[in-house]
Each structure stands twice: as structure tokens, then as C-alpha cells.
Amino acid sequence: xxxxxxxxxxxxxxxxxxxxxxxxxxxxxxxxxxxxxxxxxxxxxxxxxxxxxxxxxxxxxxxxxxxxxxxxxxxxxxxxxxxxxxxxxxxxxxxxxxxxxxxxxxxxxxxxxxxxxxxxxxxxxxxxxxxxxxxxxxxxxxxxxxxxxxxxxxxxxxxxxxxxxxxxxxxxxxxxxxxxxxxxxxxxxxxxxxxxxxxxxxxxxxxxxxxxxxxxxxxxxxxxxxxxxxxxxxxxxxxxxxxxxxxxxxxxxxxxxxxxxxxxxxxxxxxxxxxxxxxxxxxxxxxxxxxxxxxxxxxxxxxxxxxx
Amino acid sequence: xxxxxxxxxxxxxxxxxxxxxxxxxxxxxxxxxxxxxxxxxxxxxxxxxxxxxxxxxxxxxxxxxxxxxxxxxxxxxxxxxxx
Numbered sequence: 001x002x003x004x005x006x007x008x009x010x011x012x013x014x015x016x017x018x019x020x021x022x023x024x025x026x027x028x029x030x031x032x033x034x035x036x037x038x039x040x041x042x043x044x045x046x047x048x049x050x051x052x053x054x055x056x057x058x059x060x061x062x063x064x065x066x067x068x069x070x071x072x073x074x075x076x077x078x079x080x081x082x083x084x085x086x087x088x089x090x091x092x093x094x095x096x097x098x099x100x101x102x103x104x105x106x107x108x109x110x111x112x113x114x115x116x117x118x119x120x121x122x123x124x125x126x127x128x129x130x131x132x133x134x135x136x137x138x139x140x141x142x143x144x145x146x147x148x149x150x151x152x153x154x155x156x157x158x159x160x161x162x163x164x165x166x167x168x169x170x171x172x173x174x175x176x177x178x179x180x181x182x183x184x185x186x187x188x189x190x191x192x193x194x195x196x197x198x199x200x201x202x203x204x205x206x207x208x209x210x211x212x213x214x215x216x217x218x219x220x221x222x223x224x225x226x227x228x229x230x231x232x233x234x235x236x237x238x239x240x241x242x243x244x245x246x247x248x249x250x251x252x253x254x255x256x257x258x259x260x261x262x263x264x265x266x267x268x269x270x271x272x273x274x275x276x277x278x279x280x281x282x283x284x285x286x287x288x289x290x291x292x293x294x295x296x297x298x299x300x301x302x303x304x305x306x307x308x
Numbered sequence: 309x310x311x312x313x314x315x316x317x318x319x320x321x322x323x324x325x326x327x328x329x330x331x332x333x334x335x336x337x338x339x340x341x342x343x344x345x346x347x348x349x350x351x352x353x354x355x356x357x358x359x360x361x362x363x364x365x366x367x368x369x370x371x372x373x374x375x376x377x378x379x380x381x382x383x384x385x386x387x388x389x390x391x
Contacts, residue, residue, distance in 0.1 A: 251324030251337040258335055265333060269317055272328040272335060276319035 005128060013133035018044050023059055029164070029175035029223055031115070034061035038098065039081060041200065042067050045100030048196060049178045049199045049212055052220045063110045067103050068097070085110055094205070101210055102285050104180065104181060110160050110260040111175075119165040119174060119267060119274050122260045125158035125172050125227070126150045128303045132172040132227035133268035134163055134282070135235055136260045137171050139207075142237025142289075145185040146174030147293040148213050150299060152193035157219040171226035173299040176219045186211050192292050231302055232257065232284040235295075243294045246286040316390070318346070327390060336388055342381045346390060353391055356382055 007026065018024050019042065035046070070093045082092035083106035090109060094102050103296040112120050120272050123136035124147040125222070133155075137143035138243070149158040156166075157176055158262040164173040176198065181189055181275055186209065189196060197214040248256075257275060258264045264271045288296040317328040325343035327336045338346065344366075345359055352358045357371070360378045364371035385391045 249323035250321040251326050251339075254319075254326045255335070255337045264335075268327060268333060269330065271324075272317055272319075276326060279321075280319070 004054040005057065006051065007046060007053050007055055009096045010055075010215075012043075013045070014187060015047060016127065019046075021063070023066075025056045025058075026050060027223075028107070028177050029159075030173060031063065031111065031175075032056045033110070034064045035103065036064075036066040036191060037068065037103070039067055039069070039096065039099040041099040042092075042098065042103055042162070045103065045199050045212070048197065049214045052215075052217045053176075059167050060284070063114075065103070065110065067099050067106070083205045083226070084111075093288055098202050098205055100199060101205060101212075104178065104212065107177070111162055113166075115164065116263050116266060117167060117270055119167060119264065120262045120263075121163040122161065122256055122262065123163040123257070124160050125174075126155040126299075127158055127172070127174075127227040128155050128300075131230035131303065132158060132226055133183070133231040133299065133302065134172070134229060134278075135233050135267055136163075136257055137235050140237075141193050141235055142185075143235055144179055144181055145237070146235050146289075146292065147297055148179045148181060148185075148194055148196070149296060151179070151216055151219060152196055153187075153296050153300075155299065156222055156227075156255075157215050161265075164272055165278060167267075167274055167305055168224065169226070170229070170274060171290045172229055173226050174219070174223045176215050176223045178214055180210060180212055182210050183208045188292070190215065195225055229278050229282050232282045233283075233299075234286045236286070236288045237290065238288050239290055241288050241290045243298060244288045245298075246288075248284040248286050250279050250284060253282075254279045314387075316346075319337055320347075327391065332338060332389065334388075336390060339381075342385060345378065346385060351366075353382075 019037050023036040025035045029045040037173050045280050070080045070082050074076050080094040080098045082089050082093045083102050112257050118169050123134050124143050125132050146158050158174040160179040166173050200210040203209045315330050319326050325338045352362050356379045360371040360374040362375055
């Protein structure tokens, strides 16, 4: 059997030609995104961040997306880009340097808005020993920084933004897409994991200064392997704090996850049952930290306790 | 099962319960006392005195010590239209 083709195997010229023409059919977890764009930032972002991802040449794609220059005079004076799904533009345009970030955010939107075969929760998911830790958290809680740190210390990334819960099995389904860091978190992770590989940094977005971290190849290689939910951890980064834990009632954890889910209400009874089963299987805890080393020791301890 | 109980899906944990209301599609988190009240037989559930008596017997407490909290919890359950 022929091994699947990876994006890094394409030459720069071929990558650009396909992005300009039929599209790059990129596999990310259970989804195939056919991506088209003439923007050099998109080609460069894909080359830097998705090199180890598989390209699906079957001709099928779940989402046909494009990032393109907005037409008209305004587009020439102050270049902007827009995101399209099947020709539909769900967002306002953004300045052209944000083209790759817009692709990433648009891909998130595609999954969150359409993948109702999963319960989709705004949360990061990491795994070790087959056990998944789910980290739902509002912006500024340090979720992505912690996630990026964990995946550079032996944890596998399932997702940084979108936790997918399989409605049939209740297991966590990987996406293995780049981790989006913002502002000071970029320097924090560069200091913590100098080996991390990065996309281009983009200043002045709505979220501030952003940069994406490439997913370690081991996470991409294991992207077909789901994980069993075992912990729901609500992280909170607080400058100078010691690591502290506080128990989270299961009912409270349920409501917080439901509030963070994109399609919980739409799934009705099914969503309730799947989420209640998930909470049944998980310990839930609130977690305040300031030092990444402490946080990682805590997470490693969870696995040791669970597998002892 | 009563018609009312058929309206709900619930999951009970030692520290509380979540209830899915099939009629409205809403989900509610309830503390331990409200959970116990909701699971009482229909007739008992609507009467604060009876409900406090039954829970008092179950927990080995004097009903009058529970009565005020039971009344408040029943009011809350009515407000969110679970009873």
C-alpha cells in the first residue's frame, strides 16, 4: 500500500499552483478541507505548520474553503482578504497580513458550525496513555499556553480550540491543528520550548499579536486514534500564584461544558446524554497556576495516579 | 413513571444533578436538596410540609429544620418550570 502523501512532499511551486487552482485537500482529523488561496501568507503558513499533514487525493472534501483578496477599489488601496466556504463569506474581511490566521479561524468556524455528528466544545484536549484531559476555558485563562507547553512535554494534542466528542462512543476525536498563541504567551512558550516550530507572527489582529505553533509530528501521526475522556480541568493562569486546585461539582462542570459547546442545544437529548456520560467518566477540577513546570508536573501526576 | 417525570432526563451525582427538560429543551443544574425534591413522588413534591417531612425522615433530621430551605427550593423549581 502506498503511504499517504504529506503536504511537505509538495514542492513550493506545486503547493502554490494547487492553492491557486484546484485546491489542497488537507486532512485534519476526520475532516478534509480543500483550501484555495493566492495569498502567499496562506502558502507559507501551510508549509510551515501543516507539513506533516496528509493530503487526500480522493477528490472528496468536507469543506471547500478559500481565502482571497477582496475585490474592488478598496481591495487595491488597502488590501484585505475574505474567507469563503462554498462561495459564502461568513465574516467581515481582514487586513491581508492576517490571511493565514483568517484561514485558521475560518476552519474552526466550519467545524463548529457544521460538524454536528460530534458534540463540539470550545476546549483544548490533550492525551497521555489513552486518557484525555479536556481544558475548557475563556480567553485569557492560559488554556492555549498550557496546551502548547504540554504537547512539548510528552502529551499528545487532540485539539487546541475544538473538543470533538463522538456521539456514538463518547470518545475524544483528534484534530491535531496548530495551537494559536497570543501576545505575551508567544514569548512564554518560546522560552519554555525553544524547539517549538512557528508560523509567522501577525501583529494587530482583533486578538492582539498572534502566532501559531506547529503540532508535534507524533500528534499528527496518531491523529486517527481517539482518546477516553478522563479529566475536565478548568485552568486559570494567575501571575505569581502557587498551584492550587479546587473541586468542581460534576453538575457545575456539566453546565460549564454545555455553555462552552457550540451545538449542545441543537443536539437536544442526545447532547445531554453524551455530555452526562462524559462527566460520569471524568474527574473535574479547577486549577490555578503561574509556572508551566508546576502545571505539567500536576498533569503528569494525574496520569500516574490513573494508571497506577 | 408520572407524566411529569417523563418530561425529564436527569443525571444524578453526589454533589448535584443535571436535568434536561424535554418540553423546553433547557438544561438545569440542581443542588443536592433540589435534586432530592424533584425526585420525590408527585404529590409530596408540591407540598413543602410533606416534602420536608419525607426528606427529614430520610436524612434523620427534624422536618422543621428543613422547611424553609425546602420552600425556597420548591419556589426555585417552579420558577424554572421543572414542577
